[in-house]
Amino acid sequence: MEHITLLIGIVIVTALVFDFTNGFHDTANAMATTISTGALGPRIAVAMSAVLNLVGAFLSVEVAKTISGGIIDEDAGVRPEVIFAGLVGAILWNLLTWLAGLPSSSSHALFGGLIGATLVSVGMDGVNSDKIVMKVLIPAVAAPIVAGVAALVATRLTYRLARGRDPQDTAKGYRAGQIASAALVSLAHGTNDAQKTMGVITLALITGGVIAPDSDPPLWVIVSAGLAIALGTYLGGWRIIRTMGKGITDIQPPQGFAAQTGAATVILASSHIGFALSTTQVCSGSVMGAGVGRKGGVVRWSTAGRMVLAWVLTLPAAGLVAGGAALLADQGDWGVTAVAVLAVAACAGIWAASRRKPVDHTNVNDIDEAAALPAEPVGVVTAALQSVAPPPARAATASSSATPAGASAATGSTS
Template identity: 80%
Template sequence: MENITLLIGIVIVTALVFDFTNGFHDTANAMATTISTGALKPKTAVAMSAVLNLIGAFISVEVAATISKGLINEDSGIDPAVVLAGLVGAIIWNLLTWLAGLPSSSSHALMGGLIGATIASVGVGAVSMSAVVSKVLLPALAAPLVAGIAAMLATRLTYRITRNTDEKDVAKGYRAGQIASAALVSLAHGTNDAQKTMGVITLALISGGVLGADADPPLWVIASAGIAIALGTYLGGWRIIRTMGKGLTDIRPAQGFAAQTSSAVTILASSHLGFALSTTQVCSGSIMGSGLGRKGGTVRWNTAGRMVAAWGLTLPAAGLVAAGAALLTTQGDWGVTVVTVLTVVACAAIWFASRREPVDHTNVNDVEPIAPVAVETLDTAVQVGVPPQPAVEEADAADAEAKPAVSAPLSPTS
């Protein structure tokens, strides 16, 4: 580590900051359904998830290899300043979507940032488009569909198996199953998402000449990435937990178990294959699938539509921010300083904006149940507190005034 320059040091710190935001942004992936059904208390759930994220970071480095060796051509001339710009794009997008309570993809934000910064500073040829398509875009399309269909079928199967069992016994049993499946998702999240930061740090070390071109992440990189994502997870991304746990569908224990099990299997399989997929998209797809799988279940489709829109914007939005940052960071020390200061200011502004309507473990489940009808109206009312329509109130007031006049007795002079 004696060859690490100040710039590479800044990149490493920024990468760990991204990893931290990834942790609290994606806590909902593992724990939203467990918290919403009451299987675990909110603080207990995020603590368990944090520990398992840390353990999962040490299991595999396949996804880290995809980031550090497969996505960007290492001999294209990129340097740590470009990696820094990519991280800035990912961090800003992560915080903006967290502020909005949207379960966006930290993975795609990171990859969009790296791609945008690389194209702006070196050119399109520095990006391995075949790896982008095969390892990023195709899994992004397939994973939530596969997980959603699996969760829908699993939910129907669980209800069919337990149709003659007492509902309270079923709920108690599946709450225990939820805890186990949530633990598996947390472990899977550590094996997939913590590795992305490992890959970015390794890419910076390779581009700065600290490591050889084919090097795997050193142990200190694995440990620091695991600790950063675990700390972020422990703080809990309560805004996104609320959206995934209560905003998409009303989840019951059997659904939560089916959704989390489907998510864990999908994530672990993709980690083994080196696919840097979005755990957010997988878990969101599973939750929607579980809502469709339960008889009488409903999905708040306009919330789902906003999520999908955010997914589509993630790569280009993070890429554009990163491209702008790259134009500055590649100008030298002054450019790196300006980007660093602007990033700190932007992060602080987003945090202060979040304090206006804070969401934490005490109010994370404070969302109205989804009605089977008028879902769009309910969704709007829950979010912004829409009062009754004035026209209705005015009509009621007019009726109240009219009734005494009609029912009053005739005066003696009439």
């Protein structure tokens, strides 16, 4: 086997940078509802999520195999430059959606980047279309729907089982359940998303002749990918946490518990099968399902619509950027250098833009007045669901709000 060249080293570092952005981009998946309901403090929540992401990275390599020997044909002439260009496209899309506070899919950004760069440099022969359909596109459509329906049913069942119980007692129990379910989501996230970077690095090592084709990720790859995503998770993607925790619906502890449990189940099942699905789409679908599952709950469909639009654009947008980067990187060493310089400049510009209105652990539960107003028109979906399960009577609402302690326990909100 050959030694690691400078170019492969650059690809490995870039892959770990993507893994880092994946970590802070997807922290909201596990911890947004837990933070928004006050079940855990923001700093404690992201620290716990980071540790469990690291642990989850060691539990399986099935998704890594899907990346390294699945969607891209490693024998079709794919070179390290192509992988580098694909990673640049994924990183830039991750940062742009983070700046906008949109929980888009880091996974699909990676897939789109790799596919776009491969199409430009190698052509259709370098892409396994059937595996893209079976292991990327179908799960992308099905997973958020399945998770949303599961969360809706679980939320309805949860409130039914708690009927007649003291709201203060149930709120405490559900907060404890939220912590446990958030831990499970973090563990599941590590088993799925950390492996994607492992797969990319393994693919780079295979195309560079460092390891044999069809090899499993080496131990040092598993460790470095796990540490990178854990560090990114600990820093916290506060903008996206704000959107998922406060911008989609007003989450109460029972809803948070139902949403996180449903999401963790879907993610763990997909990791076992080897489906490289989007954990962001699964968790967002669960939050929306939990929102419509509570009687009187209102989902802000305008925010949900922007999220879905970002999901649709992720694959082509990341692919377009990666395709341009691949076209430049194919020109030789100067092209690779130019791509690296342009990528660093773009990342610096996005970071500078984010400093104009910073969001961190101190203000993550604060939302803009426009988002806070409940006056958004009730959409067709919400109206239909509320006609089946009407909101609680005004008298019950008034009696529950008679004492501040009871109101606080009923809402589970600490903001």
